[in-house]
Amino acid sequence: MKKSYQKIKPQKRQKPHLRLGTIALLLLVFLGVGSSAWQLWKLHVSVEQQINQLTQQKEGLMQQEKSLHEEIAELNTPSYVEQLAREQLGLVKHGEILISPKN
Template identity: 55%
Template structure:
């Protein structure tokens, strides 16, 4: 029996280079583009939401200021002196002993 000397090619295990097929490449490319597109749309949507939140916060502050003004006005309207003033001006009411003088209409 003779021993064979293995050559360099025979001693290496066979490895195949795995190549992507064009269909696989196209599918991977489409999936990648879809993911990038979705991420971009999410970023845009997030920006719109942040802008809406900022705008709503500004509106909220304006409404809170208006609410405070209205509450102050309500307190002023409920005072006896203001109610008396309204009764005199709008209803023409007078106190006992007072005489109402109306201006002459032309």
């Protein structure tokens, strides 16, 4: 008996076919991820702007606090208290006579 040898042809690999549904699903996933990334970026920019604005506001308030502390220190000096007592209350030192102009 004679054996016949058949040439075995290598099978061609089939190219994977992407179905339309798979492509649509991948497109939706990419759109969802892209949309989320865009929203996160916008949120990040907004937060950075708020941080900068609040930092500037804080610096302004700290300057105002410093000037108020300086004013409080000035108002508590004995010479300023004496000046206010003389000008606003008409008080005089012992032995002084108050002379005020007529209106």
